[in-house]
Each structure stands twice: as structure tokens, then as C-alpha cells.
Amino acid sequence: MSAGVLAFPSGDGLGRLGQRVAIRVLVGILVLLASATITFFALKLTPGDPVRAVLGGPTANPSPETIAATIREFGLDRPLIVQYGLYLERLVSGNLGVSFSQRQPVASVLAQQIGPTLQLTASAMLVAWALALVSVIGTTRRNRFLSAFGSGLEAVAASLPQFWLALVLLAVFAFGLKWFPPQSRDGFAGLVLPTLALAIPLAGFLAQVTRESLELALDQPFILSARTRGLSDLAVRLRHALRHAVLPGISLSAWAVGSLIGNAVLVEVIFSRQGLGRILYQAVTRQDIPLTIGVTLVVTIVYIVASTLADLLFVLVDPRIKAATR
Amino acid sequence: MSGQSLIVEDLSVTLGNGASRRRVVRDISFTVEPGKAVALVGESGSGKSVTARTLVGLAGAGAGVSATRLQFGETDLRGLTDRQWRGLRGKDIGFILQDALVSLDPLRPVGDELIEALSAHGWGNRETRRQRMLELLDLVGIPEPQLRARQRPDQLSGGLRQRALIATALALDPAIVIADEPTTALDTTVQAQILKVLQAVKQRGKGLLIISHDLAVVSQIADHVVVMHQGDVVEQGPTEQVLGRPRHAYTRLLLGSVPGARRHKARIASKDQTPIVLEASNLSKTYAGPDRSDRRVVDDVSFTLRSGQTLGIVGESGSGKTTAARIALGLVGPDRGEVTFDGSRWNAAGKNAVSERARRPQRPHFGVIYQDPLSSFDPRWNVGRILSDALDAGGLPRSQHAARVASLLERVRLPAEYAGRWPLQLSGGQRQRIAIARAIASNPKVIVCDEPVSALDVSVQKQVLDLLRELQDELGVSYLFISHDLGVIREISDEVLVMLDGRVVERGATEDLFINPQHEFTRRLLASAPHLPQPNAGAHATDFNTSIV
Structure with missing residues (x-):
């Protein structure tokens, strides 16, 4: 986005922005607490031996001493509320337990795996926005053919399932043309196909929303005003209309981050890629409860951060919002 | 750049496509001279706004424009390319729309809009543009230009933002200023201030073309009035003649409809x-x-x-x-x-x-x-x-x-x-x-x-x-x-x-x-x-x- 799209605040405006961040962080902590609580009680309701769930799932064979130690640590012989208290205490101290499927502490598993997932999510988000903006700026309200072509392409892109697209990309560009490696290890080449698999459907979706608001913006009198100053069509679009048009897309981006992480589960499995998605898949299939809780909490945090960022970005683009919030 | 006239002769404009295509302006002629104000008056749908937009090459995609003469100074405006029109807009012909709340970009400070009007034609450098921007705000009578330049239209009063909008049109000192309903939707006291600003523009030797449905406003500022009805000019002439001794029935209808111009019918006193x-x-x-x-x-x-x-x-x-x-x-x-x-x-x-x-x-x-x-x-x-x-x-x-x-x-x-x-x-x-x-x-x-x-x-x-x-x-x-x-x-x-x-x-x-x-x-x-x-x-x-x- 060009610098003209953002309005950086100063002085009083900065203070109010800080206030807004503080409120969001506070709300985020509450959401996190709620998420942890729901996870805790949901697991209490699932059938099975809680000791075995912690110690290695249905196939584990722990010694009696280990079982006794675990019952003590988790307070499993004490009232539910105490167990809940101990659970929160462990979370706050960062002790998420040991993942038996990965044979190491949950915290270190998460630390290793979050990087690739964030990298994939971020690159997919950037590419999705880039594709959406090119399509929208290039084809909205041009000649009839170009506009229809643009919106048709967006509709098709938005309706592609991401896992299906991943398989097609894999078949064509990795196995067929051999342009990219089929297994996505480190490096840029490995990132291309998974990114496109996630980004193309999202781009179609963002473009549809942005196109509609760009059309509305282009009908506004201030656009005519800008043209009467001698601005070119492209300058009018980039400097005036675009800023109004990206607002709904920014709001949706927070939601899109959540959806991207969800879809990363499939894409990471398909491309044999490191990441939270693949770990979550393994944790769930092997009933690795500590790791499942850990991944859930991390995804919640990512989602909270993303929606806070989207909120701040929105205010930077549309400073009128700030004036309306107290 | 002052001292150039805008001459319009037998201008026609067609709009729409297919069966709905029709002539919305038919063979109209008038001249805007330096230091004079011409008013196009008529009701909505009379073709006055389309005429104004045609004069800056913005009649819209698919608009058919024909004229025996359409001339600004020495330049023939017929058949200009898009690039040539852009060079003219803002620089030689300024344009003011109604309601600055939506005619200025609601997300940008008004100072940025002014600077853009200058930089669109490559005027000056960053420092001189900023200087000129403050001068312009001052010129249209905005107090504390330093402060106002940083405010958005919604943070300014109706009068101030309308002045800021006028300033964007005056930025490069164009010879002709076209104002489309510049005072509509403004309170009467603010309206009076805006008219004063436009009056000053006229006195600085600019040719002014005002589009308005408000005859009272027109009578304050125009030297020449062109009355339009459904795309035709039904009457035109010096202001005092057209408004004082209207010849055409439509002009008389317009004049007779102005609220307050009619004698108030005495209400029945017993109603009290x-x-x-x-x-x-x-x-x-x-x-x-x-x-x-x-x-x-x-x-x-x-x-x-x-x-x-x-x-x-x-x-x-x-x-x-x-x-x-x-x-x-x-x-x-x-x-x-x-x-x-x-x-x-x-x-x-x-x-x-x-x-x-x-x-x-x-x-x-x-x-x-x-x-x-x-x-x-x-x-x-x-x-x-x-x-x-x-x-x-x-x-x-x-x-x-x-x-x-x-x-x-x-x-x-x-x-x-x-x-x-x-x-x-x-x-x-x-x-x-x-x-x-x-x-x-x-x-x-x-x-x-x-x-x-x-x-x-x-x-x-x-x-x-x-x-x-x-x-x-x-x-x-x-x-x-x-x-x-x-x-x-x-x-x-x-x-x-x-x-x-x-x-x-x-x-x-x-x-x-x-x-x-x-x-x-x-x-x-x-x-x-x-x-x-x-x-x-x-x-x-x-x-x-x-x-x-």
C-alpha cells in the first residue's frame, strides 16, 4: 500500500491510539482465559482415563509410580475447581506439559513449529492482498470486457477449495513441470506452492469485497473533485478511492488469519511442511492432550494479535473512527 | 494566466447508451469573460451540471459532445486527448463542487488536498507547495491556516470546508473557475460568506461560471444569466434584465417559485x-x-x-x-x-x-x-x-x-x-x-x-x-x-x-x-x-x- 493510504497520528491522536491498544490487549487476555477455560472443561467431558491422556494416550503403559506422581501434579484426586486452579497456574508459568507424540515439552514443540506456520500465513496474506489489489485496481470500472473478466476471475478464485488447489498445484508444478519441490522444506522455493494454495482463494474473496467498495468510492463526489484538479485515472484510484475501498477488506483480514491457520493444517500435511497445522493433526490423531491444548492456545493468541493489528490498521486508514471512539 | 475567455457555441451533449441515449444539452451558447460571472440556472435535469462537466472534459464515458466552437483562450477544446484535458484541469480551469463534506476526500486533511492540486501539475517543490497551501487557505479567508491544514473535512465547519474546497480550485490561479452549486446546502450566513469569496475571485479578473438553481444567489453575483430547461437555453441576457424583466414563461415560473418572493397569503386570524x-x-x-x-x-x-x-x-x-x-x-x-x-x-x-x-x-x-x-x-x-x-x-x-x-x-x-x-x-x-x-x-x-x-x-x-x-x-x-x-x-x-x-x-x-x-x-x-x-x-x-x- 502506498504511504498516502495511511495517516500516522501524532500527539493527542497517538495517546488515543495507545488507549485503544491497551483496551484490545485487555480484551485479548479475557478471550485467552475463556479459551483456556473452555478447553479445560471440554477435555473433562471427553471419556477416557485422564491420567493416560496426559501420559501417552490409550496405548501407553505407564508405571504405577508415574501414575501416582501425575495424579498428584494435576490434583486429579481433588475437587474440580482445584484442578482448574492448578491448570491455570501451569499455563501462566508457561508449563504446558510434555507431548508424548513428539517426546519433548509442549512449549519447545510450539516454539519450533510456530515459525514456519506464521511465515506461511503472513506470506499467504500478503500475496492474497497483492493479487486482490492488482485485479481490483486494474479491472474495476474499466471497459465492459475487462470488468467482467476481473470479477469473473475473482468469483472463480474465491470458490476454489484450498486443499483441492494445493493438490492441483502439487500435481502440475511439482510432479509435472518440476518447477518447485513437492516437499516444502526450508527456503523460498518451498514456500511458493503452499502460499499460492492458501492465497488464491483468499485473494478472490478479498477482491470481491474490495471491488464493491471501490465501485462505491469511485461514485463519490470527491473523486470527481480530484479529477477536476487534473489527476490521472490511476492517481485518483490509488490516492483517493483505494483508501476507502480497502476498509472492509482490512476488517475481514483478521478473520482471514484464523481461517488461514485452519487451512494450514491441510496444506502443511499435503506439502509435508513443518508447522503448527501438521503438529495439531498428529496431536489429535494420537490423542496427545497436552499438545492439543498448547496449539489451541497459540492459535487463539495469533488470532487475538491479528484482530488487534487489523483494528489498528483500520484506524490508521480511516482516522475518523478515532474521533468516534471514547 | 488571467485574461482568457471561455467561448461556447452550439454545444450539444448526448448521454446514455442504446435506446435510452438522448440529448441532454441542445445547441447552447455563451461566453465567460475575464472578471465576469455567468450563471447557468435551471432545475435538476436541465442539463446545467452536464454542461459544466463537459467544459472540463468530464461529461462521462460514452458522452457525445459536439459544438461549432468550444474554445478556451487560443485552445480549441474539441478533440483534446485525455492527457491534454488533464493538463488543463485545475491549471487553467478550476472546478468547485457543492458540499465539501463529500467533495473533499473525507479521509485526508484538507491541506493534503491542496498540496495535491499543486503537485498534480508539478508546481514547485515540497517546501514551496506547503507555503503556497497556507497562502491559499489564507486567501479564501480561513483563519489559523496552520491548524486547519491538518484537519479533515468532518473536523471543519461547513463554511470553512467549502472555502477549503474553493482554495483547491484556485490553487494554480486558473483563468476560469466553474462552480457547480457552490452554496447549496449551506446555512444562509455561510452562504453569504462563500458568495463574498467568489465575488473576490471575480474581482481578481477570473472568469466565473456558476451553476445554481438558487436565483437569489445568482442575482447576487452573476453579470449574465443563462436559463436552461430540459437541455435548451430558453432565455439569456444581463442579470438585471433576465431576473427583472423575464421574457420566457419558464423564467417567470422559476422566479415565482422562489420562497419569500411570493407574497405571504395572510393566514386566517381566527385560527389563533x-x-x-x-x-x-x-x-x-x-x-x-x-x-x-x-x-x-x-x-x-x-x-x-x-x-x-x-x-x-x-x-x-x-x-x-x-x-x-x-x-x-x-x-x-x-x-x-x-x-x-x-x-x-x-x-x-x-x-x-x-x-x-x-x-x-x-x-x-x-x-x-x-x-x-x-x-x-x-x-x-x-x-x-x-x-x-x-x-x-x-x-x-x-x-x-x-x-x-x-x-x-x-x-x-x-x-x-x-x-x-x-x-x-x-x-x-x-x-x-x-x-x-x-x-x-x-x-x-x-x-x-x-x-x-x-x-x-x-x-x-x-x-x-x-x-x-x-x-x-x-x-x-x-x-x-x-x-x-x-x-x-x-x-x-x-x-x-x-x-x-x-x-x-x-x-x-x-x-x-x-x-x-x-x-x-x-x-x-x-x-x-x-x-x-x-x-x-x-x-x-x-x-x-x-x-x-
Whole structure:
């Protein structure tokens, strides 16, 4: 986005922005607490031996001493509320337990795996926005053919399932043309196909929303005003209309981050890629409860951060919002 | 760059495509000379705005433009490429639109818009542009330019942002300035300030082309008037000739429709003794402002509305007239004071507050008409359903709806087949008639009219005001009539309240107040309202094209 799209605040405006961040962080902590609580009680309701769930799932064979130690640590012989208290205490101290499927502490598993997932999510988000903006700026309200072509392409892109697209990309560009490696290890080449698999459907979706608001913006009198100053069509679009048009897309981006992480589960499995998605898949299939809780909490945090960022970005683009919030 | 004329000869413009393609401007000619102001006047749809846009090459995609001569200075404007037009726009011909709140980018500080006007033509460098921007704000009379440059249109008052918009058009000192309805939707005192700014532009040797439907404004500034009607020029000449001794019937119709230009028909004096319907005593309402400081929007306002009478509330935007009306309608509770309807408590503050459940049986006695009826209609409902819905609320059995809808349409002088039309298919005047039909559907005793004619052309305004008056005589309904337009208020009201900053500064019988205003603000309001030179021919104007609009 060009610098003209953002309005950086100063002085009083900065203070109010800080206030807004503080409120969001506070709300985020509450959401996190709620998420942890729901996870805790949901697991209490699932059938099975809680000791075995912690110690290695249905196939584990722990010694009696280990079982006794675990019952003590988790307070499993004490009232539910105490167990809940101990659970929160462990979370706050960062002790998420040991993942038996990965044979190491949950915290270190998460630390290793979050990087690739964030990298994939971020690159997919950037590419999705880039594709959406090119399509929208290039084809909205041009000649009839170009506009229809643009919106048709967006509709098709938005309706592609991401896992299906991943398989097609894999078949064509990795196995067929051999342009990219089929297994996505480190490096840029490995990132291309998974990114496109996630980004193309999202781009179609963002473009549809942005196109509609760009059309509305282009009908506004201030656009005519800008043209009467001698601005070119492209300058009018980039400097005036675009800023109004990206607002709904920014709001949706927070939601899109959540959806991207969800879809990363499939894409990471398909491309044999490191990441939270693949770990979550393994944790769930092997009933690795500590790791499942850990991944859930991390995804919640990512989602909270993303929606806070989207909120701040929105205010930077549309400073009128700030004036309306107290 | 001053000293160049804009010459238009036999200009025609066609718009639309396929079967709907039609000529919206037909063979019009005029010349804008340096230091002179030409006014294009006419109602909406007369082709005046299209003409203005054509002169900067922005008539729109697919517009067909032809002329025997279209010349700016030495430049032939016919067949310019898009790039050549861009070089001309802003630099040689400046353009001002109405309503700076939406004609300036609402997300950007006004200073940035000004700087853009300069940089679009590569003028100066970063430092000199900033300097020039501040000069321009100063030139159009904006105090504290340093501060204002950083503010967005919504942070500026109507007058200041309209000046900022004018400044963007003047940025590169263009020889010709085109202003499309530059004072429409502004309060009269602000209107007077803007006219002064435009007057100064003219005195600096610019050629000014003003597009307006407001003849009073035109008479203040134009040297030459071109009257347009459905794409044709019906009359043109020096201002005093066209407005003082109009030759064409359409010009006379326009002049005769200007509110306040008509002689106020003396209302029947005996009406004074009709019973009181609505009485408001000592209403106050405070809202928290954006900076958390409290703002008293309505401050100790009292009034009485008698049966079959009209109480006009006049004031500038932000004076509290709409809030007062909402309290009267029982939509907003006051902080202090109370409203009684037919002698019983209707809306009150604190522990006397009336619950909506208690109010609901009385709701059919109230009707409302807004400035923009379109936004108060569901666009997916046709006229029949809109009216039928209002009848439902009034408790009329379904079986009688069709007959009642037809009679309502007849009351507002629309043919019965309009029940099948959609709001978007109707003209502004027709929509307002539907809004009136909806307001009278439940046989109300009180109708609150909030700027009901402000968005309408003068001749349509006259028709709607006439209709409102006729309905009052037929139905005996009372109006609480809000407007910023003194002419309209004078025309319709029996009594007038003048509001300023939430307080009533003056009240009285309409003619007394207009002839002999007591408060200084009322006098200023009256003085700033543009007046027409007394027309000589207004009386015989009604025979021309008075189809329902």
C-alpha cells in the first residue's frame, strides 16, 4: 500500500491510539482465559482415563509410580475447581506439559513449529492482498470486457477449495513441470506452492469485497473533485478511492488469519511442511492432550494479535473512527 | 494566466447508451469573460451540471459532445486527448463542487488536498507547495491556516470546508473557475460568506461560471444569466434584465417559485384560538461531545402548537432544532422539562418519564416527513406497500388498505397507478408526496416536517408547500416545521421560533417577526439571506409546464 493510504497520528491522536491498544490487549487476555477455560472443561467431558491422556494416550503403559506422581501434579484426586486452579497456574508459568507424540515439552514443540506456520500465513496474506489489489485496481470500472473478466476471475478464485488447489498445484508444478519441490522444506522455493494454495482463494474473496467498495468510492463526489484538479485515472484510484475501498477488506483480514491457520493444517500435511497445522493433526490423531491444548492456545493468541493489528490498521486508514471512539 | 475567455457555441451533449441515449444539452451558447460571472440556472435535469462537466472534459464515458466552437483562450477544446484535458484541469480551469463534506476526500486533511492540486501539475517543490497551501487557505479567508491544514473535512465547519474546497480550485490561479452549486446546502450566513469569496475571485479578473438553481444567489453575483430547461437555453441576457424583466414563461415560473418572493397569503386570524395540541415546556437536552465535554443541544426550549396551525423552527445546522423535534415526537427523552399531547403527559424527564408502551397507542396521532424521503423508504417496497405498512401501524384492517392507498395518493395529487411504482423510479418531488401520504395515513394530529423541501428545486418546493397547506386546510393537522430556509419558513408558518445554540432567541407571529425582528441574530439571518430584485412578472407564471414533478 502506498504511504498516502495511511495517516500516522501524532500527539493527542497517538495517546488515543495507545488507549485503544491497551483496551484490545485487555480484551485479548479475557478471550485467552475463556479459551483456556473452555478447553479445560471440554477435555473433562471427553471419556477416557485422564491420567493416560496426559501420559501417552490409550496405548501407553505407564508405571504405577508415574501414575501416582501425575495424579498428584494435576490434583486429579481433588475437587474440580482445584484442578482448574492448578491448570491455570501451569499455563501462566508457561508449563504446558510434555507431548508424548513428539517426546519433548509442549512449549519447545510450539516454539519450533510456530515459525514456519506464521511465515506461511503472513506470506499467504500478503500475496492474497497483492493479487486482490492488482485485479481490483486494474479491472474495476474499466471497459465492459475487462470488468467482467476481473470479477469473473475473482468469483472463480474465491470458490476454489484450498486443499483441492494445493493438490492441483502439487500435481502440475511439482510432479509435472518440476518447477518447485513437492516437499516444502526450508527456503523460498518451498514456500511458493503452499502460499499460492492458501492465497488464491483468499485473494478472490478479498477482491470481491474490495471491488464493491471501490465501485462505491469511485461514485463519490470527491473523486470527481480530484479529477477536476487534473489527476490521472490511476492517481485518483490509488490516492483517493483505494483508501476507502480497502476498509472492509482490512476488517475481514483478521478473520482471514484464523481461517488461514485452519487451512494450514491441510496444506502443511499435503506439502509435508513443518508447522503448527501438521503438529495439531498428529496431536489429535494420537490423542496427545497436552499438545492439543498448547496449539489451541497459540492459535487463539495469533488470532487475538491479528484482530488487534487489523483494528489498528483500520484506524490508521480511516482516522475518523478515532474521533468516534471514547 | 488571467485574461482568457471561455467561448461556447452550439454545444450539444448526448448521454446514455442504446435506446435510452438522448440529448441532454441542445445547441447552447455563451461566453465567460475575464472578471465576469455567468450563471447557468435551471432545475435538476436541465442539463446545467452536464454542461459544466463537459467544459472540463468530464461529461462521462460514452458522452457525445459536439459544438461549432468550444474554445478556451487560443485552445480549441474539441478533440483534446485525455492527457491534454488533464493538463488543463485545475491549471487553467478550476472546478468547485457543492458540499465539501463529500467533495473533499473525507479521509485526508484538507491541506493534503491542496498540496495535491499543486503537485498534480508539478508546481514547485515540497517546501514551496506547503507555503503556497497556507497562502491559499489564507486567501479564501480561513483563519489559523496552520491548524486547519491538518484537519479533515468532518473536523471543519461547513463554511470553512467549502472555502477549503474553493482554495483547491484556485490553487494554480486558473483563468476560469466553474462552480457547480457552490452554496447549496449551506446555512444562509455561510452562504453569504462563500458568495463574498467568489465575488473576490471575480474581482481578481477570473472568469466565473456558476451553476445554481438558487436565483437569489445568482442575482447576487452573476453579470449574465443563462436559463436552461430540459437541455435548451430558453432565455439569456444581463442579470438585471433576465431576473427583472423575464421574457420566457419558464423564467417567470422559476422566479415565482422562489420562497419569500411570493407574497405571504395572510393566514386566517381566527385560527389563533384553536385548542393547543402539543405543548413543550422548558425542554433541555445535553449530549457528550467527542472531547467528552458536555454540549447542551437544547436549552430551556418551550413552545405550543395549536390545532391546524404551523409552528416554524428556523436556525442554522447545529442549533438544536432537530433534537427539539425528536423530543416533541417522543423519540428522545429530555433531561429536563416535559411535553404534553392533548393535555396528557407525552414525554418528560427523570421520574416522570413516559414509557414507550404507554406512548404507543398515541403514535398514530404523529407523522414525520424528512428531508430525504428516499432513505426513509425500503427500496425493495413499492409505493403501495410503503403506504399499506403505515396503514397497518394505524390499525386499519387489511381489506380496506387498497381503497385507502388510492385515496391517499389522490390526496397528494398522484394518480392511483403510482401504488405499483418503486421509490427509485420517482422524482424528488414525487417521493416527497409519497412521504406526505405516508405521514397522513394514520390521520395524525401533528406532523413534524424536518427540512421537507430543502433538497427540492424551487418550483417543486412551491408545489410541495402548496400541497402541505392544502392538506392542513382539509385535515386540520398541525405542523411542526423545521427549516434553515427563511423564505420557506415565512411561507408556511403561522408562528416562528428562531433557535441559536440550542436556545430560542426569538419567537412571534410570522409576519411580525420578519418585518420587525427583535433579536440581533434574527436580523443577521434575515440580512444574510440573498434577496431577489423585486420581480415584476411573477404573477402569471403558473401556465407553463406545471406537470406533477
